[in-house]
Amino acid sequence: MPELPEMENYRKRLSQSIVNVPITNVVVNREKSLNVAVDEFQSALQGGKIIFVERRGKHLIFHLHNGGRLLLHLMLGGLLYLGRTDEERPSRSTQIEITFGDHVLYFIGLRLGYLHLLSARDTDEALKELGPELLDRRMNKSRFMQLIGKRRGALKNTLVNQHVVAGIGNCYADEITFDARIHPLTKIQDLTDEQLEQLYDSTVKVLNKATDGGGYMEMPFQEGDQLTGAYNDACKVYDREGEPCVRCQTPIVKAEHSSRKVFYCPNCQHEA
Structure with missing residues (x-):
């Protein structure tokens, strides 16, 4: 999607x-x-x-x-x-x-x-029920920590919940948590302030890089377009089951949680 x-x-x-x-x-x-x-x-x-x-x-x-x-x-x-x-x-x-x-x-x-x-x-x-945009100029690390930190349950479920934050789905939730070195199914209430800060930094980094890189669409927007979909090759874990982690070479794992696919590195992203 x-x-x-x-x-x-x-x-x-x-x-x-x-x-x-x-x-x-x-x-x-x-x-x-x-x-x-x-x-x-x-x-x-x-x-x-x-x-x-x-x-x-x-x-x-x-x-x-x-x-x-x-x-x-x-x-x-x-x-x-x-x-x-x-x-x-x-x-x-x-x-x-x-x-x-x-x-x-x-x-x-x-x-x-x-x-x-x-x-x-x-x-x-x-x-009206959509949550805030995490790349909005009115968003900052403090607001993000208050917004996410008060939630409960698995981190990925919160990141893809459009009523909490708007725009993130399965792909970028996995890419963000990988960049932050946090297991996507970690309970939010178990995250430290340091991890929440890193999560914010990773969110801004990944979403900006993916946007600049054209996202992961499967076909160009028009003839001659070489940008749209180019970020598909830059994804680190999403849809990369069995491929070596770019950081530690451990094979990427695919799991399922709440009827959603979850991709992560079992070595870099330790489960709490």
């Missing part, structure tokens, strides 16, 4: 390519990906413009010229691809296609994901 770095990479690229470009066509191949009727969705977009692209956690918010919003959540398996009209169509099936000038933005894999047409107020309501 795309997480904060992947969605931030998309936000930056979309901001450079579709903002203020007239929408000339809208195709909906899967009505269930919408929250309104197809004709209402098409009428709201046709002839309009996206004037701003915002990210909140794992969501993208497209601000429309008329004050409306498109709220996107790719969920599991969702992708975006921007291709030239009739020339660069992705090989996978698409659920929604929006044409901006001579380019088409393809929404792929929206079997669980969605693109909802909402008012500004309804968008705020839909996202």
Whole structure:
């Protein structure tokens, strides 16, 4: 599932390519990906413009010229691809296609994901339960320690809980705890202040590096794009079961906890 770095990479690229470009066509191949009727969705977009692209956690918010919003959540398996009209169509099936000038933005894999047409107020309501952003300028080490330190239970469960902090999922929870040398299933109440401080430093480090590195998406955003997905090769533990740890050469272990995969180094990340 795309997480904060992947969605931030998309936000930056979309901001450079579709903002203020007239929408000339809208195709909906899967009505269930919408929250309104197809004709209402098409009428709201046709002839309009996206004037701003915002990210909140794992969501993208497209601000429309008329004050409306498109709220996107790719969920599991969702992708975006921007291709030239009739020339660069992705090989996978698409659920929604929006044409901006001579380019088409393809929404792929929206079997669980969605693109909802909402008012500004309804968008705020839909996202009101999300926790704070850990890369927000208002976040700091002290606030982070208060936020995380008061929780109970396994560390990974807290990091991926979107009501606690927004944007982290399975991949970066494992990468962050590896960088911090903390077992992902350690009980938060057993962490020392020093470990919480290190956890904050590792969170900022990993999320920034992953964002700058294009995240771990499986396909480029457009033809010639060599950044999107490049961070997949930089992951240290996620989806690396059996591979040697980059620090100590111990094979990376995959476990399961609360129906989630967990990847870690059993030597570098001792279980409390």
